[in-house]
Amino acid sequence: MRVPLRWLAEFVDAPGADAVAALLTDGGLEVESIERVGPDLSAARVGHVLARDKHPNADRLSVCRVDLGGPEPVLIVCGAPNVAAGQKVAVVSPGATLPDGRKLEKAKIRGVVSMGMICSAKELGLAEESEGILVLDADAPVGVPLEQVITAGDRVLEVALTPN
Numbered sequence: 001m002r003v004p005l006r007w008l009a010e011f012v013d014a015p016g017a018d019a020v021a022a023l024l025t026d027g028g029l030e031v032e033s034i035e036r037v038g039p040d041l042s043a044a045r046v047g048h049v050l051a052r053d054k055h056p057n058a059d060r061l062s063v064c065r066v067d068l069g070g071p072e073p074v075l076i077v078c079g080a081p082n083v084a085a086g087q088k089v090a091v092v093s094p095g096a097t098l099p100d101g102r103k104l105e106k107a108k109i110r111g112v113v114s115m116g117m118i119c120s121a122k123e124l125g126l127a128e129e130s131e132g133i134l135v136l137d138a139d140a141p142v143g144v145p146l147e148q149v150i151t152a153g154d155r156v157l158e159v160a161l162t163p164n
Helices: 005-009 017-026
Strands: 002-004 030-037 044-054 062-067 074-078 088-092 107-109 112-114 154-160
Touching: 002 005, 005 017, 005 154, 017 030, 017 154, 074 112
Parallel strands: none
Antiparallel strands: 002 154, 030 154, 044 062, 044 088, 062 074, 107 112
């Protein structure tokens, strides 16, 4: 039997896939696997674009100062035409892995160090195509994991039913 965690959470407080699997196992059911369906957004966080300036060495790039909820804002070079100051956006930091498997590294883009990536819906695995970055609701809390703001994908428990 397949049990989507989001569906289960409609009825009870579900602490997370691993904890639910442990509880079900302790109750006598065998959880055979935990599968992720949809894109894995765990590497992305909500950022707030504080400022957008023209890149000094490129016509089509911007240098954005982005608040990620940490002590200091970070600089991110962005090529999307729709990025603007004041927006809440999805950001992936260096060291994280994008849903398509690419590992993001700190990069020097035309002389400016970029400390992350402001992502589009396509880069996050949410759409086949996108015209620019994904702009989030203005009330999205800064620094929280993107999974808390966007509903995409789920964890599904595969539970073996016993004859008793």
